[in-house]
Amino acid sequence: MRLDATTDMKVNEVARSIKNMEIRGAGLIARSAAEALKHSAKEFQGEDLTALMRKLEESKDILVGSRPTAISLWNAVQATLRGSQEATDVEELRNIVVFNADRFVKRSSEAVQLIGKFGAKRLKDDMKILTHCNSKAALSVIKNAHSRGMNIEVYATESRPWRQGILTVKELSDVGIPCTLIIDSAVRWAMKDVDAVFVGADTICSNGALINKIGTSQIAMAASDSRVPFMVCAETYKFSPRTLSGEMVEIEERDASEVIDAKLLPPGVKIRNPVFDATPPEYIDSLITELGVISPYAAYEVIVREFGQASIFEEMGD
Numbered sequence: 001m002r003l004d005a006t007t008d009m010k011v012n013e014v015a016r017s018i019k020n021m022e023i024r025g026a027g028l029i030a031r032s033a034a035e036a037l038k039h040s041a042k043e044f045q046g047e048d049l050t051a052l053m054r055k056l057e058e059s060k061d062i063l064v065g066s067r068p069t070a071i072s073l074w075n076a077v078q079a080t081l082r083g084s085q086e087a088t089d090v091e092e093l094r095n096i097v098v099f100n101a102d103r104f105v106k107r108s109s110e111a112v113q114l115i116g117k118f119g120a121k122r123l124k125d126d127m128k129i130l131t132h133c134n135s136k137a138a139l140s141v142i143k144n145a146h147s148r149g150m151n152i153e154v155y156a157t158e159s160r161p162w163r164q165g166i167l168t169v170k171e172l173s174d175v176g177i178p179c180t181l182i183i184d185s186a187v188r189w190a191m192k193d194v195d196a197v198f199v200g201a202d203t204i205c206s207n208g209a210l211i212n213k214i215g216t217s218q219i220a221m222a223a224s225d226s227r228v229p230f231m232v233c234a235e236t237y238k239f240s241p242r243t244l245s246g247e248m249v250e251i252e253e254r255d256a257s258e259v260i261d262a263k264l265l266p267p268g269v270k271i272r273n274p275v276f277d278a279t280p281p282e283y284i285d286s287l288i289t290e291l292g293v294i295s296p297y298a299a300y301e302v303i304v305r306e307f308g309q310a311s312i313f314e315e316m317g318d
């Protein structure tokens with residue numbers, strides 16, 4: 001990541017916080033990037049339109065470079081800068097960016113609420129739900145069902161190495177939802193008690209595959225083996241137009257020190273720390289989006305509806 005002293009501090013600060021995971025989860029990353037671009041536009045001094053345009057482009061690159069896997073980040077900056085080329089002066093450009101950023105943040109937050117409502121209709125009283133990592137969208141479903149008076153219990157995976165499962169059990173316990181924390185390797189053991197799995201998404205590919213926290217694909221396989229529905233909660237800005245143009249999703253690999261202190265291991269032992277994995281569409285029962293509950297095989301239609309086939313290839317420079 002390039003941290004540029006001429007780019008405003010807010011963008012650098014947000015990019016740094018995304019990189020070091022103070023800001024995490026694909027939805028929050030996206031909203032924070034939109035807010036950072038808005039701040040950049042608002043703080044710009046002077047009347048030089050080209051200078052503001054350059055500054056926003058630099059800010060976009062810094063933000064997009066902060067974490068590689070979640071398409072929500074890229075979609076958020078694209079949505080925030082949409083139409084900016086048409087601006088004829090600084091004031092107009094600033095207004096476009098502020099309007100777009102506010103709209104993105106509002107729609108994104110509303111989408112999480114709608115997903116909660118739609119998803120809760122798939123739950124019934126006394127169900128046991130398993131969730132992985134810490135997804136605002138997935139937890140929105142569980143909280144919505146609870147707020148409608150359903151008695152829901154949750155198995156939350158620890159999600160090594162960052163242990164986001166602890167955030168999940170705190171968030172759910174705070175609203176009175178009974179939780180059991182399990183280590184990641186206990187998923188298959190727990191599946192006998194589980195009625196449905198709800199997870200979030202970092203990226204939905206054009207073929208319907210899900211990219212989410214490492215271990216998600218093993219959970220999907222265990223769920224399939226036990227005939228437990230595997231549901232994915234994904235706002236439409238988690239769908240990737242880039243995969244439609246043939247790009248593969250880059251799976252982030254973080255520093256080995258997050259897994260274990262290498263000094264504790266015999267010399268020469270390698271450590272790998274992949275952060276996300278891919279779950280094929282055949283393991284996914286439904287995608288819960290703000291447009292409704294759909295099949296993973298409808299991902300292509302969502303991408304074209306949301307991003308427009310022509311504009312996808314224009315934006316990619318193809």
Ligand code: RUB
Nearest residue numbers: 024025026027135136137200201213
């Ligand atoms: C978080 C993760 C979440 C998705 C969706 O990974 O994989 O399941 O980002 O989250 P990390 P949300 O902790 O590495 O960012 O529904 O909140 O957007």
